[in-house]
Amino acid sequence: MMGDCRGFHFLIWVASVLCFVCFCSCQFDPADNYLIDCGSRTNTTVGNRVFVADNSASKFLSTPQNVVANISESVTSSNDSQLYQTARIFTGSSKYTFSISGRGRHWIRLYFYPFVYQSYNMSRAKFSVSTNDHVLLSNFSVSSNVFKEFSVNVTSDSLDVIFSPSNNSFAFINALEVVSVPDQLITDDASSISPPGKYQGLVFQTFETVHRVNMGGPLVTPENDTLWRTWVPDQSFLVNRNLAKSVSNIPAVKYVQGGATKESAPNTVYGTATRMNSDDDPNANFNVTWEFDVDSGFQYLVRFHFCDIVSDGLNQLYFNVYIDSWIAVRDLDLSTYSTNTLAAAYYIDMVTVQTASSKLRISIGRSTLHDTYPDAILNGLEIMKMKNLQGSLGNSSSKKHVGVIVGVTIGVSVAALLAGILFMLCRKRRQLPQLGHSKAWIPVSINGGNSHTMGSKYSHGTTTSANSNSGYRFPFVAVQEATNNFDESWVIGIGGFGKVYKGELNDGTKVAVKRGNPRSQQGLAEFQTEIEMLSQFRHRHLVSLIGYCDEKNEMILIYEYMENGTLKGHLYGSGLPSLSWKQRLEICIGSARGLHYLHTGYAKAVIHRDVKSANILLDENFMAKVADFGLSKTGPEIDQTHVSTAVKGSFGYLDPEYFRRQQLTEKSDVYSFGVVLFEVLCARPVIDPTLPREMVNLAEWAMKWQNKGQLDQIIDPTLAGKIRxxxxxKFGETAEKCLADFGVDRPSMGDVLWNLEYALQLQEAVVHGDPDENSTNLIGELSPQIHNFSQVDTSVNAAAQSDVSAVDDISGVSMSRVFSQLVKSEGR
Structure with a gap:
């Protein structure tokens, strides 16, 4: 019996050893593991990893000239990381070439710490970093220690990491890693939030890790992660810490087949979480929200790490997950993802839409589908920027400018043009060739083939002001000159059509130059349509096309440059200066004029279909101009009431009647504009899932206060006491009428324009005895001659239609002339 027991214990011991050996053998062993301490004379040990000295690794380096810098020879470092003590400085394009043993996904990790060495102040360095196929950093500069991590799918037997100084600058690097990653780390199992469905192509995508966060837990260092990653705590990202609490149960974590592995995230991440702080309130109704800085103009892969360490049993926890205003996962039950195992580690991948903001919000909140206690958790989060159509992850400079946001807006907005108007153009201009299916890049002349020469500030050509004629066909050399030969440091945005450069013409006019990419899906047909349409639709409150270039197989469009960004940026979220009430009214009036022109200034109405504050741009004088005609469509025929079409638009601004019936009219724009009016008044997002349920939808929330006659209770706090x-x-009544349930009950844009002009007059009117105002602004009764508004509207429309092709616009019909006759009237 004793022998049997000893034999049994021996078998247990053997089994334990075998399990241990199996576990160890399952740990990921990278086929390629290059760790280089750049500029160092000796190897450097960091944790359990050894970075080899750069001199012994110089066999990888090809460079025309470089300088080895050591921080100890120049200044005393306050940074204790040994990898930041030395650097290599490159004065010309240089590259590290690595032999690849195992093709597939690799980390490329770059360490930067700018210090002064001899005549090199590394904080002034500007450079790009790229691989054989992709741009990782563009026009990059740093002022403090920075770590950059990229995930690249290597498909060849070698990998180049290239450092290219910008202009007369230089490049530098402190340390470099090229390390294999398990291919299973990124699979094609992601979902798209818009349009909803499966997202394909992640396997060959290049990513930059923007954020990697351990929710509810401590800092996780590379030594405690199987793939040498750093996970930072989430506290600094929480929008409202009082709504969240941290929980921990690391021993409960289970890695099950079909779920996450330790390569996905360590148990320190899955075993901690941030949870709704519901305070045992069964009626609690709020979201826990985190806000992250991102680069606008890119899509992001967002990986949610979940592990139910808070429930006592299966199917107890249901909650919603949001990305910005989108519902990423509704009524999430982690039990269904974990093969009915409690506390099983799991992750969900979601791909965002292309971001227009520099902020990305992630939220979790209660589900209303099940009658359960309000609760929600998130264990970990990774946000990875995806390369754009040009194979670039650029725009990673540490400096942000309003112009970048404007450029992205123009570049993305105008790239997809007036698709619906193409039908009208084909009918009116049948002599134009049908080029929609052509793949060739051939010159296209709009002005009868005549090429107008733009004078060079370096030549004796004819000097021409862009403002003198907006229809110029620019020679390629003039565009090169305007953009400093397409200087990459002048790139302000990247859209589906190509890159957008900030430029300056020889007469000093600032422009946004969109250079088509021959590989873009948006080709010659759109190029021609864009020129045709924007050269005809001229209005001071529509973003203007200045010219184009079709030489040398190029497709280049040149637009006016909008200095002050978007209306949305001045209302919330970007830290830009707040607008006064008068400024806001004038911006609304300008936007209404632009939309009124679209609706009435041509033979058939043009319906914008994407009216929102992000598509209203502001010039240097804060004059509003409507942009982004990518969803626009021609209106109904004279004998029709609507256009039947698929529903398109932006969430929160969409006309509910259009959504229900799929019947589009100009009144759909009016509804969206009504939402913008409340957005202008309240200075908050139109959809904000972080707020209590009754406040999430701005239009619904504002209408409740409008119906109670207490709209003043929800205005932007910066306007408190400053609105008459x-x-x-009058402003509230106008917005209310715009949001009528049925289009037939909504005013026309002409009516909206009149009422906004009147609201401005009321704001500037003088209350009797107020010494601070000019008495000449007094508003009184309506003059009998203009009491019939419909007659005035008709005259305005007739004036607008009498000369559609004119560059001048109907806003020349001055509303102030009419309002100078007003006395004590509420108007309409």
Whole structure:
């Protein structure tokens, strides 16, 4: 019996050893593991990893000239990381070439710490970093220690990491890693939030890790991660810490087949979480929200790490997950993802839409589908920027400018043009060739083939002001000159059509130059349509096309440059200066004029279909111009009431009647504009899932206060006490009418324009005895001659239609002339 027991214990011991050996053998062993301490004379040990001295690794380096810098020879470092003590400085394009043993996904990790060495101040360095196929950093500069991590799918037997100084600058690097990653780390199992469905192509995608966060837990260092990653705590990203609490149960974590592995995230991540702080309130209704800085103009892979360490049993926890205003996962039950195992580690991948903001919000909140206690958790989060169509992850400079946001807006907005108007153009201009299916890049002349020469500031050509004629066909040399030969440091945005450069013409006019990419899906047909349409639709409140270039097989469009960005950026979220009430009214009036022109200034109405604050741009004088005609469509025929079409638009601004019936009219724009009016008044997002349920939808929330006659309770706090009651009342009534359930009950854009002009007059009117105002602004009764508004509207429309092709616009019909006759009237 004793022998049997000893034999049994021996078998247990053997089994334990075998399990241990199996576990160890299952740990990931990278086929390629290059760790280089650049500029160092000796190897450097960091944790359990050895970075080899750069001199012994110089066999990888090809460079025309470089300088080895050591921080100890120049200044005393306050940074204790040994990898930041030395650097290599490159004065010309240089590259490290690595032999690849195992093709597939690799980390490329770059360490930067700018210090002064001899005549090199590394904080002034500007450079790009790229691989054989992809741009990782473009026009990059740093002012403090920075770590950059990229995930690249290597498909060849070698990998180049190339450092290219910008202009007369230089490049530098402190340390470099090229390390194999398990191919299973990124698979094609992601979902797209818009359009909803499966997202394909992640396997060959290049990513930059923007954020890697351990929710509810401590800092996880590379030594405690099987893939040498750093996970930072989430506290600094929480929008409202009082709504969240941290929980921990690391021993409970289970890695099950079909779920996450330790390569996905360590148990320190899955075993901690941030949870709704519901305080045992069964009626609690809020979201826990995190806000992250991102680069606008890119899509992001967002990986949610989940592990139910808070429930006592299966199917107890249901909650919603949001990305910005989108519902990423509704009524999430982690039990269904974990093969009915409690506390099983799992992750969900979601791909965002192309971001227009520099902020990305992630939220979790209660589900209303099940009658359960309000609760929600998130264990970990990774946000990875995806390369764009040009194979670039650029725009990673540490400096941000408003112009970048404007450029992205123009570049993305105008790239997809007036698709619906193409039908009208084909009918009116049948002599134009049908080029929609052509793949060739051939010159296209709009002005009868005549090429107008733009004078060079370096030549004796004819000097021409862009403002003198907006229809110029620019020679390629003039465009090169305007963009400093397409200087990459002048790139302000990247859209589906190509890159957008900030430029300056020889007469000093600032422009946004969009250079088509021959590989883009948006080709010659759109190029021609864009020129045709924007050269005809001229209005001071529509973003203007200045010219184009079709030489040398190029497709280049040149637009006016909008200095002050988007209306949305000045309302919330970007830290830009707040606008006064008068400025806001004038911007609304300008936007209404632009939309009124679209609706009435041509033989058939043009319906914008994407009216929102992000598509209203502001010039240097804060004059508003409507942009982004990518969803626009021609209106109904004279004998029709609507256009039947698929529903398109932006969430929160979409006309509910259009959504229900799929019947589009100009009144759909009016509804969207009504939402913008409340957005202008309240200075908050139109959809904000972080707020209590009754406040999430701005239009619904504002209408409740409007119906109670207490709209003043929800205005932007910066406007408190600065809006005259009559002006606010008229503004609120106008927005209310725009949001009528049925289009037939909504005013026309002409009516909206009149009422906004009147709200401005009421704001500037003088209350009797107020010494601070000019008495000449007094508003009184309506003059009998203009009491019939419909007659005035008709005259305005007739004036607008009398000369559609004119560059001048109907806003030349001055509303102030009419309002100079007003006395004590509420208007309409």
């Amino acid at each position: 009651p009559d002006s606010l009342r």
